[in-house]
Amino acid sequence: MAYLETTWTEQDIVAFTSGVLSSLADCVAEVESKIKRGTLTTATTPTLAQVEGWLKRGKMELAEAKGFTFDRKYAAVTLVADQYRYALPPDYNGGAISLRDTTNDRYIIPWPEAMYDKKFPDPSEETPGEVIVACIKNMELWLAPPPDSTDALLLEYDRSGAETTADDFTWLPEIERFRVCDFAVSEAFLSLHMWEQAQLYTQRWNAALGKAMKADGKRKWQGKRYQAINVFQEFDAMNNQP
Numbered sequence: 001m002a003y004l005e006t007t008w009t010e011q012d013i014v015a016f017t018s019g020v021l022s023s024l025a026d027c028v029a030e031v032e033s034k035i036k037r038g039t040l041t042t043a044t045t046p047t048l049a050q051v052e053g054w055l056k057r058g059k060m061e062l063a064e065a066k067g068f069t070f071d072r073k074y075a076a077v078t079l080v081a082d083q084y085r086y087a088l089p090p091d092y093n094g095g096a097i098s099l100r101d102t103t104n105d106r107y108i109i110p111w112p113e114a115m116y117d118k119k120f121p122d123p124s125e126e127t128p129g130e131v132i133v134a135c136i137k138n139m140e141l142w143l144a145p146p147p148d149s150t151d152a153l154l155l156e157y158d159r160s161g162a163e164t165t166a167d168d169f170t171w172l173p174e175i176e177r178f179r180v181c182d183f184a185v186s187e188a189f190l191s192l193h194m195w196e197q198a199q200l201y202t203q204r205w206n207a208a209l210g211k212a213m214k215a216d217g218k219r220k221w222q223g224k225r226y227q228a229i230n231v232f233q234e235f236d237a238m239n240n241q242p
Contacts, residue, residue, distance in 0.1 A: 004140060006087040011074035011154070015170035021177040024167035027055050030181045034201075035188045046191040052167075054187040058180035059161035059172065063093055066213040070173065073159040076102070076152055079131075084123040084146040088139045093160040099134050099141075103151035108143075110134045120144040179208045 021027050031051050032040055040048040063071055075089050099108045108131055111119075116135035120126060128148035135142045141155075159171075169177050186201035 004085060004087045006077060008075035008077050008089045008155070010089075010164075011076055013072075013074060013171070016070075016173050018170070019174040019177075021169065021174055021181070023169060024052060024055060027169065027177060027181050027184070028052060030178070031055070031184045031188060034181075034185045035192070037192075046188050050191065051184055051188060054184035055180055056161075056163055056167070057187075058183035059169075061161075061183060062172075062176060062180065062209070062212070063159060063161035065209055066216050067095075067158075071159050071161070071171065072156055073171075074154060074156050076154050079143075079147040079149070079151050079153060081148055081150060082128055082146050084126075084143045086141045086143070088136070088141055089155070089157070089164070091160045091162045091164045092139065093158040095158045097136065098156035100154045100156075101131060101151055102154050103149075104130065108132070108134050108153070110136065113137055116142065116144065176212070179205065179212065182208065 021030060028040065028048065028051055032038070035046075037044060037046075040046065040051055042048065071093075073089075073091070077086060079086075097110055099110060100106070101108055111133045113135055116133065119133075123142065123144045123146060126145035128146045131143045131145070131147050131151070131153075133144050135144075169180075172180070182201050182205045186198050186205055189195075189198035189201060
């Protein structure tokens with residue numbers, strides 16, 4: 001069985017100020033300074049590769065645990081005429097998306113799967129034309145009707161923190177980079193069987209994560225003008241769709 005493949009082009013976004021920890025190498029150096037084992041290599045305990053892996057995992061743990069207001073990512077794709085299924089970017093983290101047809105300069109409203117299936121039980125039977133709606137099914141983006149041209153779409157979504165190209169920390173504010181380092185330090189001490197130190201940094205990580213989640217909640221609440229927006233208000237636009 002062949003897997004569905006789609007080429008997405010990542011769009012540039014404004015990066016946060018580099019500060020002290022501007023790269024993966026800088027974060028490794030921060031971990032080295034905390035565990036006092038000298039320069040990490042393939043022969044040390046922990047190894048350089050292990051620490052790099054823990055740093056990358058720390059980013060994914062952050063993205064999973066809290067609703068970042070700064071983890072939005074943009075990727076573009078060129079549609080293929082008559083093709084209505086497209087694989088989502090490999091670091092798509094679930095959740096809400098925003099989809100814009102940049103060729104025709106308009107937004108395409110994503111529908112819930114049940115609504116989409118009821119209106120378009122078999123998209124291949126629809127007459128190709130300008131895309132009206134979209135739906136996410138697992139890790140695929142379904143469009144309806146199938147496009148009749150090679151229009152371009154811009155997808156805005158929540159990233160998982162997984163590495164898809166270069167080792168990238170620029171999308172994280174520096175305070176979050178320090179938190180990722182604390183996570184890697186706790187893992188490093190665990191690998192050295194230094195339980196007390198590991199527990200200390202695990203507690204620091206958990207406390208910082210809780211603080212960050214609380215701050216995110218405040219930003220979201222402020223973004224909704226301190227109102228409890230219900231699902232009918234949030235998705236009312238769907239009622240006006242064909």
